[in-house]
Amino acid sequence: MEKWLFNPFTYVAGWKSLIIGFIFFIITSVVGYFTQIHFDGPISLHQGLLIPIYIFLLESIIAWLSIVIIFYVFGLLLSKSVIRFIDIAGTIALARAPIALTSLGLLPWFKLMNPSSLLFMPFYFLYMLPLIWIVILYYNAYRVSCNLKGIRLIISFIAGICIAEIISKIAVVHLYKLLL
């Protein structure tokens, strides 16, 4: 059970995990649309504008793609194994599944109170718990799909998350300029 929660990639990777991950992307986008929560970075969320639902989906895809590209480049540079893009794409997509579960968990509270009020702040902090889960999943997705170990894995993982966060933020700003 523990392995399925924190490292499902031992059993599922590639296309199968990509399809499951994309189903969760759609759930995240729908809930995001109704709550106006934007999951627009690998590990970040914020409340924002009410925009068309397809932009919520594009935000999820940008956040996912930014981390996939960075990890794939790092994997090519650092791994001695023959890595596959589909494994990184699939495992990272599945690693973002807790975001959908978090957004579903936050949904009822949005109905009860104003999300911009101070009373709502604790619910944003509740996001910290699934965030730790997501980071563990990202780490295992990267470790399994790129076959990296030790200090090389840890440093490249931290650097990768930071770079991907910046890339996705820049890409989302450009997306808004382009479509809104």
Added chain:
Amino acid sequence: MIKVLPLSCPSCTKKLMVQSLWCEHCETTVNGSYDLPVLASLSIDEQKFVMDFVKSSGSLKEMSKKIGLSYPTVRNMLDDIINKITSQESQTK
């Protein structure tokens, strides 16, 4: 009880050699000095993995289906075995 083949000397930890082989049928004993095959240096699970891999015609996809693990996990297991064999070979040289 599964007997595990000892690979290193319990006294000095150096690699063990084969000195004697015995025929269970006619009780002939052959003495000499022989190297252990590289595959014998792998663990029982790793040897089983190699056997399954050969039986799967070297297909990682086939292996992952057979043992119920993902493709990258199986590839990583194979890479770990390759690294182990390579380091064993370089130690021997």
